[in-house]
Amino acid sequence: MGLKELLLLQFIAHLCLDYFFQTDRLAKQKNTIGFKSPFLYWHALACFALAWLFSLLLSFVLAAAIISISHFILDGFKRHLNNSRYFGRYAFFIDQAAHLAILVIVVVLFNKWHGINPSIEVSLNFKYLLIITGYLVCLKPANIFIREVFKATEIQVSSDNEMPNAGKVIGVLERILTLTFIIVSQYSAVGFLIAAKSILRYGNNETLKTEYVLIGTMLSFGIAVIAGIIINFF
Structure with a gap:
């Protein structure tokens, strides 16, 4: 497994987290009341679990934590972006771009500083x-x-x-x-x-x-x- 595969796996984890593992009602609650939403904390925990699980690397635990914390902070403040007079209508695109940018940065830096060295070699096409x-x-x-x-x-x-x-x-x-x-x-x-x-x-x-x-x-x-x-x- 190389950098490209790890990036794709993390993108799949993000898709599962933000689109398949939350309902529209829960997403609306999270986007409306931000840090006051109980679901936001479960969402951040699920983010950590999925990022770590989909990495297929035990050593990715710190990187998964960073992705999870950044996800938590961005989603917590998203309600302010939604209420913005100028950027409210583009909140979804700004939020998703920020999530993906952080994901790419974390994975690239992980590869640079730690390297992708799985304990068990996994062959991924x-x-x-x-x-x-x-x-x-x-x-x-x-x-x-x-x-x-x-x-x-x-x-x-x-x-x-x-x-x-x-x-x-x-x-x-x-x-x-x-x-x-x-x-x-x-x-x-x-x-x-x-x-x-x-x-x-x-x-x-x-x-x-x-x-x-x-x-x-x-x-x-x-x-x-x-x-x-x-x-x-x-």
Whole structure:
């Protein structure tokens, strides 16, 4: 295992922590009351456990603690960022960028000062890790990213004819299929998928709703396409 594999493993740990191991309700509580949130302390403890576990290194314990403490501090102060007049709408992107920057810095410094010397050598294929990461990103993280893009750009369309959460499920399915088609180099199938969705979703006269769906679709396919390109590049 080398630096690239360790970085990817820590990124996967971050995805699990911030997207799969917390509900929207708990995340909202944490973002609203900051350090007063009981969940924040459990969240920080889970951060430490996942960072250490996914490192596959006993010696990574101090680095995992640093990642956990920084995560705790950033999430604790995020409520102030959310309430900011100028930066509130971009709080999600600033917060995630800060988390990832700290993660990269800690891992790089750990490799520089300590070195990646596991007691038991673990053979990890970087491309397989990338594929796993790509599929994880295409699930809940992509849904939240698209939602935050709409929030940041103040795009909102209400409709009484939509099934709750149907758009999220459709988005996950289209990203999984798109990523799979790109990995196996079936690019024509991606075009067919886009065309099929266009016929089904854009056959109405609601201009605003159509543009709203079009933006979401472009973001959704864009995430999957970029993930597929990165995987194929390596």
